[in-house]
Amino acid sequence: MRLKNLLTKIFLLILANGLLGGWQQGKTHYPRLTFENQDIPIIRSHYEAALNGVEPYKTLWDRIQKSNAKTPKIGNKEWGQQNANAGIAKAKALIYLLTGDRRQADDVRDILSGVYTGEEIPKYGVKSITLKLTPYKNLKSAVMQSIHKAQSLTQHCQAYDILKGAGYPFGASESGIRKNLATLAERIYDISNWISSGSKTLDLIRQDVEEQNNFQLKMMSALGLAAICLNDHPNAEKWANRAMTKFWQVFIAQTTPQGGYGEGPFYFLYSGLNFLPFFRAYNLFMDGRSVTFDGHAIPNFLSNDRVAMVFDWNIKIRMPNGDRPGFDDGYYTAFPSGLLVSEPEMSGHATDHHPNADLAVYAWDWLNTEQMTGGYENRYLSAFANLDLTVDLFCVFDADVHPHEPQVSATQFFPEAGSAVFRSDWGRDAIYMHVLGEAGTVRTIGGVHEHPDAGSFVIFAHREMLALDAGYPGFPQHDLVNKAQNHSVITVDGFGPDSDARLGEFFRTEMFDFASVTMSYGGASITRNILFVNKSYFIIVDQLESSSQREYALFIHGNAGGTIPNTSFSKTANGGVWNRSRARLEAVVYSDKDTPVYEYGDDFHSIMFAGDNQLPKHGVLKVRQSAKKLRFITLLFPLSAKNQSPRIKPVNASSGFALKIYEPSAVPAYFIAGGDEAVTTVTTDIMGVAELTTDAVITFIRLSPDAEIPEHFYAKNMKTVEYNRKKLITTKSNSNIALVRIPGKNELIGKIQAEMNSTFQLVLTANDAEVSGVKRFSFDKRSRLLKMEVESSTQFRILLK
Numbered sequence: 105m106r107l108k109n110l111l112t113k114i115f116l117l118i119l120a121n122g123l124l125g126g127w128q129q130g131k132t133h134y135p136r137l138t139f140e141n142q143d144i145p146i147i148r149s150h151y152e153a154a155l156n157g158v159e160p161y162k163t164l165w166d167r168i169q170k171s172n173a174k175t176p177k178i179g180n181k182e183w184g185q186q187n188a189n190a191g192i193a194k195a196k197a198l199i200y201l202l203t204g205d206r207r208q209a210d211d212v213r214d215i216l217s218g219v220y221t222g223e224e225i226p227k228y229g230v231k232s233i234t235l236k237l238t239p240y241k242n243l244k245s246a247v248m249q250s251i252h253k254a255q256s257l258t259q260h261c262q263a264y265d266i267l268k269g270a271g272y273p274f275g276a277s278e279s280g281i282r283k284n285l286a287t288l289a290e291r292i293y294d295i296s297n298w299i300s301s302g303s304k305t306l307d308l309i310r311q312d313v314e315e316q317n318n319f320q321l322k323m324m325s326a327l328g329l330a331a332i333c334l335n336d337h338p339n340a341e342k343w344a345n346r347a348m349t350k351f352w353q354v355f356i357a358q359t360t361p362q363g364g365y366g367e368g369p370f371y372f373l374y375s376g377l378n379f380l381p382f383f384r385a386y387n388l389f390m391d392g393r394s395v396t397f398d399g400h401a402i403p404n405f406l407s408n409d410r411v412a413m414v415f416d417w418n419i420k421i422r423m424p425n426g427d428r429p430g431f432d433d434g435y436y437t438a439f440p441s442g443l444l445v446s447e448p449e450m451s452g453h454a455t456d457h458h459p460n461a462d463l464a465v466y467a468w469d470w471l472n473t474e475q476m477t478g479g480y481e482n483r484y485l486s487a488f489a490n491l492d493l494t495v496d497l498f499c500v501f502d503a504d505v506h507p508h509e510p511q512v513s514a515t516q517f518f519p520e521a522g523s524a525v526f527r528s529d530w531g532r533d534a535i536y537m538h539v540l541g542e543a544g545t546v547r548t549i550g551g552v553h554e555h556p557d558a559g560s561f562v563i564f565a566h567r568e569m570l571a572l573d574a575g576y577p578g579f580p581q582h583d584l585v586n587k588a589q590n591h592s593v594i595t596v597d598g599f600g601p602d603s604d605a606r607l608g609e610f611f612r613t614e615m616f617d618f619a620s621v622t623m624s625y626g627g628a629s630i631t632r633n634i635l636f637v638n639k640s641y642f643i644i645v646d647q648l649e650s651s652s653q654r655e656y657a658l659f660i661h662g663n664a665g666g667t668i669p670n671t672s673f674s675k676t677a678n679g680g681v682w683n684r685s686r687a688r689l690e691a692v693v694y695s696d697k698d699t700p701v702y703e704y705g706d707d708f709h710s711i712m713f714a715g716d717n718q719l720p721k722h723g724v725l726k727v728r729q730s731a732k733k734l735r736f737i738t739l740l741f742p743l744s745a746k747n748q749s750p751r752i753k754p755v756n757a758s759s760g761f762a763l764k765i766y767e768p769s770a771v772p773a774y775f776i777a778g779g780d781e782a783v784t785t786v787t788t789d790i791m792g793v794a795e796l797t798t799d800a801v802i803t804f805i806r807l808s809p810d811a812e813i814p815e816h817f818y819a820k821n822m823k824t825v826e827y828n829r830k831k832l833i834t835t836k837s838n839s840n841i842a843l844v845r846i847p848g849k850n851e852l853i854g855k856i857q858a859e860m861n862s863t864f865q866l867v868l869t870a871n872d873a874e875v876s877g878v879k880r881f882s883f884d885k886r887s888r889l890l891k892m893e894v895e896s897s898t899q900f901r902i903l904l905k
Contacts, residue, residue, distance in 0.1 A: 125338035127331060128389070135269025137262050137333060137385040139499050140451040144201070147499045151202045154498075160442070160471065160484045164498040167486065171195035171494070172208065178218035183252030187490035189215050190259030194495045197266035209272045212263055217277050219260055219284040222253055222291055250295045251319055254326035255491045257288045258378055261326075261333040262495070286337050289330035292323045293343055296350060316357045317367055317551055321375040324351035325382035332389045348386075348397040351379070358549050361410055363417025364521020366549030370434030370576065372418060377491040379405075380443050384456065384500070392455025404455055406444070412458035415444070419469050420516045421523050421538060423564040424531065426473030426482065429538040430575040431560065433553035433582055436711050438485040440493050442470035447502040468507035472532070474567075515617045515636065517610040522546050524607055524619040528639035535565040535742050537642060539634055541607030541621035553582075558605035559621045559632040560591040563642075565742035566687035569711075572663040577710035577719055584708045584719060594646055594736070595657045596626025609820070613855050615639075615844040616804070616818040628654055633802055633820065638767075641750075645777045645802055646736040657728040658736050662689050665723025666706035673723025675704055680725040690741040692752055693727045696761040696779055700729035700736075735777050737761055758785040771815060773806035783824075790827075797826040808845070813852070813868055813904070817843040836862040850904035857897050864892045872905040 133140065139147065154165035176189040193215040196208040264281060268274070274281065300315055328347030331340045358366045365372040383405045394403045405411050418439055422428055427436040444466045446453050457463060475482040486494040509530035516525045522542030528535040539561045547554065555574075563571035571592060574585035584590075588600020602625050611618035617636040624630065628650040635643045648656050662682030665673025672683045679691040679702070693700070706721040727736065741750060751766040760779030766772050778784050778801045785797045790807055800822030806815045817833070819825060819841050825833045833841065839858040843866075846853065856864055861879075868888055875881040877900035879893040892900065 125341055126336045127341035127344050128335050131335060131389065135265045136389055137265040137329060138381065138496050140388060141269060143447075143450045143499070146447050146450055147198075148202060150498055150501075153503070158503065160501065160503065161498060163484055164486065164494050164501075167481075167494045168195045168198060168498060171492065172199055176211070176215050178215060179220075181220045183220075183249055183256060184490050186220050186256040187252065187259065189218075190256055190263060191487070191490065191492035191494075193263035194259055194266065194492065197263045197270070198495050198498070200272065201266055201270040209267055209270070212267050213272070213274060213277055213281070216260060216264055216267075216281040216284065219256070219281075219288065221284055221287040222249070223287075247295065247299065247319075250292060251322045253288060253292055254322040254378055255489070257285065257292065257326040258329055258381055259491065260288075261285055261330055262381065265333055266495075282334060282337070285330060286334055286339070289327055289334070289343055290339060292327050292330075293339075293346055296320060296323050296327070296346065300350070316354045316549065317553070318371045318375045320350055320354045321358075322378040324348075324354070325375070325378035329382045329385050332385045335389075345398045348395070348402040349400045351382075352400070352402050356410070357545070359410060359414050360520040360545060361413060362520040363413040363518050364523065364546045365414060365418070366546045367553045368430075368432030368434045368550065369418060369421065369428035369439075370430060370432070370437060371553060372414070373428070373437050373439050374489065376439065377488060377493065380440065380493065381496060383411075384443070384452070384496075387456050388452045392452060406456045407458050409458070412461055415441075415458075415461070415466075417518055417521050417523065419465060420510065420512075420518075421525050422469060423538075423562075423569075424527075424534040424536050425564065425567065426469065426485075429562045429573060430711065431538070431540055431557060431562070431573045432550055432555050433576040433579070433586065434573075435576055435713060436569075437488065438470070438473040438482055440470060440485050440497065441466040442484070442497050442501045443493060445470070445502050445505055446500045447504075450500065462510070463502075463505050464508045465510050467502075467505045468509055471507050474532070513612055515612050517607070517612075517619060519607045519610075520544075520546070522605070522607055524610070524621075524634070526617050526619075526634070526636040526642070533566060535563075535640060537561055537563045537571075537634070537636070539607075539619065539621065539632075541605040541619075541623075543604035543606060547604060555586045555591065556588040556600040556602055557591045557593060558601035558623045559630070560593050561634075563689060563740065563742055565689075566744040568684045568687040569663045570682060570684070570687060570689035570742050571740070572661055572709055572711070572722065574661070574708065575710045575712075577708075577714035577717075580716065581710070581714060581719065585710060589657075589659055590661070590707060590709075592660050594630055594632070594648065595659070596628045596630075596648075596650070596654050598655075598657075599626035601625050609840065609857075611818075611840050611842065611855070611857060613842045613844065614853065615816055616842045618818070618820065618840070626654065627652065628656070635802065635804065635818065637804065638816070641742065642738075642740040643775060643802075643804070644736075644738040644740065646734075646738070647801070648731075648734040648736070650732055653730055653732055655728060655730045656734055656736070657726055658693060658738070660691050660693075660725040660738070660740075661707060661709070662691075662723050662725070663709075664689075666721030668720055668722055673704070673706075675702070678702070679727075680704065680723065682723055685745070687742060687744050690743060690749060691725055692739045692741075693725070694737045694754065694761060694763070695727075695729050696735040696737070696777060697729060697731050697733075700727045702727055733780065735761060735779070737763070737775075737777050739763075739765075756787045758783075760784045762786040764788075771806055771808070773804060773816065776800070776803040776805075778802070788827075793827045795826075795828060797824075797829070798822060799824050813845065813870075814843050815845045817841070830867070831865070832867055834865045836864075839864070852902040852904070853900070854902065855897075855899045856894050858894065860896055862894055862896070864894050866890045866892075866902075868902075868904060870904040874903040874905070876901045876903075 154161035200209040331344035426438040430436040514527035524539040526537040574590040605623035621632040631647040633645040664671035664682035703726040708719040759781035800819035802820040804818040881892040
């Protein structure tokens with residue numbers, strides 16, 4: 105009996121000291137989550153820099169001081185206040201580390217001792233073999249609050265880690281603090297498993313609780329971070345196994361190998377507020393290694409290919425002010441990319457980013473943000489939704505990295521992610537459009553946050569948001585903004601996009617960028633063609649076709665008018681104008697079947713969280729027409745307040761629709777949208793050119809003043825373009841072609857996309873020509889016919905002699 109009692113006491117002693125179970129127990133050092141002990145001199149140098157006014161450390165330190173000045177409300181059971189308390193604790197812990205001010209550390213101890221662990225929320229799951237489920241009291245609240253628990257656990261763990269790493273003597277309070285953190289972790293573990301268990305009632309399903317979304321990413325990030333922080337706890341290995349495997353499963357489900365995130369860029373940020381600290385802690389604690397959990401190899405996230413591609417997409421869809429477009433359920437927010445730019449001497453630096461990651465671009469993205477609206481700090485974005493990463497950024501960011509914009513084309517296409525980004529350049533004054541065309545995972549995995557928005561677009565130009573997505577007021581009001589008509593899309597008999605859309609036919613040159621979105625819904629097939637002309641304006645041709653009569657409606661949502669102060673939305677003969685202080689958006693819409701009906705109204709939007717507040721409204725242009733087959737032709741001009749408006753004149757066309765476009769300081773151009781017939785002939789007033797004939801779906805042509813050669817030319821799906829019934833350009837197979845004359849030179853640059861290797865012929869007024877970039881070429885001086893044999897996709901240059 106004595107032996108039995110002795111063994112029992114030994115077992116209890118082992119259990120009490122956390123030696124039974126646990127995970128990676130050979131690691132006992134603190135701090136370990138954001139930085140390690142050897143990094144403290146670097147952090148002190150950041151502190152000195154802040155005191156000397158060096159940015160961004162000065163601004164970040166000012167924010168840390170402001171957090172320190174706030175009074176925590178210990179014992180408050182609101183999760184928002186708990187998160188605020190945690191942010192205060194992190195700030196005070198860092199101040200203690202850097203200054204030795206014992207009062208700050210004592211405050212942190214008190215906050216951690218009073219952490220609310222959600223004990224009033226019932227635990228869920230299957231009870232015994234009777235499969236009796238626990239009561240569903242406060243069910244929605246319990247599940248919804250799990251993401252806020254995750255934010256609380258992340259920040260409280262970080263505060264404890266910094267304070268313990270600074271050598272603070274917790275004394276008797278430490279066991280209670282660790283118990284609080286462990287209790288929160290265990291509750292998150294339980295709710296995550298329960299959500300995954302399939303033990304859902306109809307009520308839970310009706311509440312739209314998702315299994316693979318930001319809930320799990322946030323919870324698993326917090327749980328994994330807790331397992332690292334409390335690695336000697338008996339449940340640490342259990343937490344680690346669940347966190348690492350579930351996080352990676354959901355991340356894979358939400359993303360594609362080429363980038364994109366199914367719930368949209370806002371929820372990528374919202375999840376990222378948790379997973380960025382988790383990624384760093386995992387990298388430090390596991391020394392940059394991939395580790396096996398429950399038989400699954402989990403990568404070091406920061407150096408993983410798939411993670412790097414999603415980060416790349418996230419940066420390349422940014423608007424010129426640094427915000428991401430607010431599509432699906434999403435606010436317009438920046439991303440704390442600065443946390444990916446760590447000092448080279450810091451622990452984990454060699455493994456804390458992908459080998460091909462450009463840290464200078466991450467730095468540029470984070471440093472070059474502007475505040476578009478009230479409601480949140482955007483410069484050096486470091487805090488959102490009561491999750492504060494200011495301390496993390498202050499400690500980690502390397503200000504010696506010289507930021508630079510991406511060294512790639514400003515226009516970017518991500519077909520797997522469903523994003524087409526047209527951009528004039530990477531600067532703050534750029535003209536920008538983001539167009540959606542989601543299919544597969546990125547369309548369906550968004551769940552309740554997904555919108556019927558295929559083909560929808562936003563435009564940002566001249567430092568103004570001009571065409572907007574409806575955004576996201578917060579889940580309680582998201583039904584006000586998540587219908588098709590709340591977006592700049594086409595509806596068919598009132599129905600909006602409800603199936604996959606294919607984003608394709610990408611074309612990018614110095615003068616023309618092009619993409620199309622192909623989709624079917626409402627009994628019609630729809631192709632939205634977008635042409636970005638001269639990096640300055642957009643032409644959209646919507647090809648609409650059905651076997652029976654349909655009412656098609658085109659919506660354009662501008663960021664002016666409605667209840668937006670100091671803005672206006674006004675009617676024009678064939679469209680509308682949205683006026684803001686620095687810029688305006690002019691829209692002109694035609695159809696190839698008589699005259700459509702133009703209607704004007706307003707609609708709700710929410711660029712930022714609105715809660716239960718009344719939503720603002722903006723001006724909406726709706727153009728509708730009934731037909732079986734129809735072409736809407738839309739011209740969108742984002743103009744600065746000083747820009748002169750272009751003039752547009754419809755011209756006679758044998759089929760389809762044609763326009764003459766008078767741009768300031770440029771030779772007029774012709775734009776032709778092909779119709780139902782094989783070719784379209786247009787009467788022109790170009791000197792010496794009475795007729796233009798094309799078999800292309802879309803043709804844009806600007807001839808030189810003497811009509812000798814094309815100054816600017818683009819055609820989609822063409823074989824022949826003629827003027828005065830003489831062949832100007834011909835190809836062997838349907839091709840997409842662009843030609844641009846270099847200003848002031850007898851030189852053309854071009855690009856062709858063909859179905860196969862093809863022959864491309866061009867009539868030129870020249871004595872001779874040299875061509876580079878093609879398989880072979882010949883020039884007949886008598887007929888002045890240039891023949892080129894090209895690959896299926898070729899860029900070339902023509903020198904005229």
